[in-house]
Amino acid sequence: MEITLVPKISTPRPLSVATVQFEPIVGESARNLAAINRLVRIAKADGADIVVLPELAVSGYNFRDAEEVEALSGAVPGGPGADVLCQLAAELSIYVVSGIAERDGGRFYNSAMICGPQGFIGKYRKLHLWNNEHRYFEKGNIGLPVFDLPFGRVGIAICYDGWFPETFRSLALAGAELVCVPTNWVPMAGAESVAEPMANILHKAAAHSNGMFIACADRTGTERGQRFIGRSLIIGPDGWPISGPASADREEILLAKIDLSSVAETRALNSFNHLLGDRRADVYG
């Protein structure tokens, strides 16, 4: 791995990132796709170049049983949900990152896909499954891909992936400048009495210690007794929010104008220190 200790003078790569926070309803894919269609168009009208949607945005999250998962999953690409997203991205000439329940033969994955003006680009399968997801989904088996887009390098992480600092570090080392996080954050034990959810803190820390942008799109609402906490946010490479956090319970689009060329500069802290170059991989367990 080659690390640039002193950033080269770099061409600005401006970009508008949006996160869409809304409430999918489990089982109602057509209704959820209609909401996505409406909200992505608003984001586009607001100037967004790339839009991030929540985890499992098409299907909903809190499945009743394996049969329901099967009924709500599709091929990525090629399934009906994936195709609608790809057509929308192509029509609007925009990039869309969305969580989606993926069927691959007899196996199911809690996945996210990215599509753009030319259609389907790639996908990611959640590495770290949370709780009952283990009943329905296989653990991700295609690593942590980084996608080369015209404006820069983009990675994807999903919800509980964010509890593992290795997720963001691995993406940063693989060249990611922006990580899109479709998520369905649930309340954490002990986190109810405070103003800021731990999920926000974890991603601020990850953005700061890797010097990169992170855009988290959460959902709202309560689904079959499972509450979600909203609080979507877009974080800069210094670790501070540049848009949001959003409310806990309302439909909201966050928008941030960013420049991915600032990532290399942020990581080079001074003449001695570089956020990635200073790692002591010779020591870590």
Add this chain to the structure above:
Amino acid sequence: MEITLVPKISTPRPLSVATVQFEPIVGESARNLAAINRLVRIAKADGADIVVLPELAVSGYNFRDAEEVEALSGAVPGGPGADVLCQLAAELSIYVVSGIAERDGGRFYNSAMICGPQGFIGKYRKLHLWNNEHRYFEKGNIGLPVFDLPFGRVGIAICYDGWFPETFRSLALAGAELVCVPTNWVPMAGAESVAEPMANILHKAAAHSNGMFIACADRTGTERGQRFIGRSLIIGPDGWPISGPASADREEILLAKIDLSSVAETRALNSFNHLLGDRRADVYG
């Protein structure tokens, strides 16, 4: 590595942890040791079993040149500063973790030492040096040791080490239940306009994602133009402060009654998830 997915019913291991926030003066070792002596006695009277002191607490931080570093460093153990700390710990029957400038032959390290009722126990040499420290100190070459104490397993990290999530993860994987952090946090670019310093956020995230206690002892004051930010804090394994954060600029002792047996329980999140067991070491870069 063996990870206990379901915590065994464990005997409580109660413990009072203190952090001492004060203002060392560079070059005035005798004065600094007198302040340490006074403050550790107060912490002991308040019930502390283990006391954490700031980084380079005996020497001060902002050295003028290599000659000054040489004059202010000593063997660990065996040098005058280390001996005073060990005698104090033995007299008070208390554990003391302190930052200290270490001389080893012609080499110098930004180290921390731990001593207890029986005297010297061990040391750690800072792995990730910050800025001008590179002019004076060698990078740490003794890894990330974890010390088996009667009440549990304790690791040490120093200041900029905390910018690397790998530091806390490696200590957790090596069995640490409490990490003591002697530190000299300096203001971070962009962090001045907000109520909470990024240093606090990073350590809350580290405590939460590793399910362990972290006790950070920072210094205050301005030394030859370099300001320090105070804000010492003691964090529980759920990531929330259990004492502090302290003020930005006052001498303060934080005290927290903790139970290290809660660490194993905190890490086992539910019947499917374990904070360390869920790692995907097969994927991380």
